[in-house]
Amino acid sequence: APAGAVAADDEKAELLRRFGDWHDPVRAIIGSVGPGQVLRHDVYQLTDPLPSFHQGRTALVGDSAHAMAPTLGQGGNQAIEDAVVLAHHLPPDRDPEEGLAAYSAARLPRTTAIVRKAAQASRLMQLSGGPAVAVRNGLIATVGRLGPGLALRAFDGIADWHPPQRTYAAGTKGGHRTRPW
Numbered sequence: 001a002p003a004g005a006v007a008a009d010d011e012k013a014e015l016l017r018r019f020g021d022w023h024d025p026v027r028a029i030i031g032s033v034g035p036g037q038v039l040r041h042d043v044y045q046l047t048d049p050l051p052s053f054h055q056g057r058t059a060l061v062g063d064s065a066h067a068m069a070p071t072l073g074q075g076g077n078q079a080i081e082d083a084v085v086l087a088h089h090l091p092p093d094r095d096p097e098e099g100l101a102a103y104s105a106a107r108l109p110r111t112t113a114i115v116r117k118a119a120q121a122s123r124l125m126q127l128s129g130g131p132a133v134a135v136r137n138g139l140i141a142t143v144g145r146l147g148p149g150l151a152l153r154a155f156d157g158i159a160d161w162h163p164p165q166r167t168y169a170a171g172t173k174g175g176h177r178t179r180p181w
């Protein structure tokens with residue numbers, strides 16, 4: 001739908017027009033929503049990556065840094081990864097600007113790749129031409145039947161993320177571990 005579009009009458013009626021003939025319990029779920037309770041918001045994505053996620057002592061995390069299409073279900077996950085990596089690079093004894101620069105360098109390439117992948121999935125899902133939709137749906141059904149694991153390959157490099165590990169220098173200095181990153 002074009003940005004800012006609203007239903008001519010009521011958003012619930014619009015949902016029923018679009019999904020009312022879907023399988024159970026789709027119609028029942030939409031039907032259980034009260035009048036005026038369907039909220040409609042446009043979804044925006046940052047397809048051109050920001051040059052950096054930080055400036056001086058300020059950093060962006062989550063959607064403010066890398067808003068993406070919800071097609072891979074990754075926006076919230078990436079926000080959590082941001083927080084983990086940010087904490088990793090900002091131990092109390094490190095210069096904050098240096099830590100934020102390391103955070104930015106670590107997160108920009110990964111989130112940019114996922115934003116692009118989500119945008120690709122979004123284009124695929126929003127196909128509207130009859131033949132293209134038929135081919136897409138047929139492919140998805142075939143993959144689902146013959147090799148369900150194949151569909152999960154789309155998440156290679158995404159769902160197998162591991163948080164960064166602190167590497168400690170051997171020994172301690174003044175009773176404290178040294179250089180914790």
Ligand SMILES: Cc1cc2nc3c(=O)[nH]c(=O)nc-3n(C[C@H](O)[C@H](O)[C@H](O)COP(=O)(O)OP(=O)(O)OC[C@H]3O[C@@H](n4cnc5c(N)ncnc54)[C@H](O)[C@@H]3O)c2cc1C
Pocket residue numbers: 043061062063064070072073074075076077078079
């Ligand atoms: C339909 C849909 C499905 C999704 N499904 C998934 C999923 O399955 N898995 C997943 O991981 N992610 C999913 N996401 C993405 C996920 O919801 C977002 O990526 C995530 O909420 C981003 O978190 P955030 O904290 O960065 O931003 P937000 O959740 O947007 O939080 C920002 C907050 O700041 C507040 N705010 C804004 N301006 C101000 C201001 N001036 N002063 C004070 N407060 C302010 C806002 O009210 C809001 O509460 C989905 C998104 C959509 C739209």
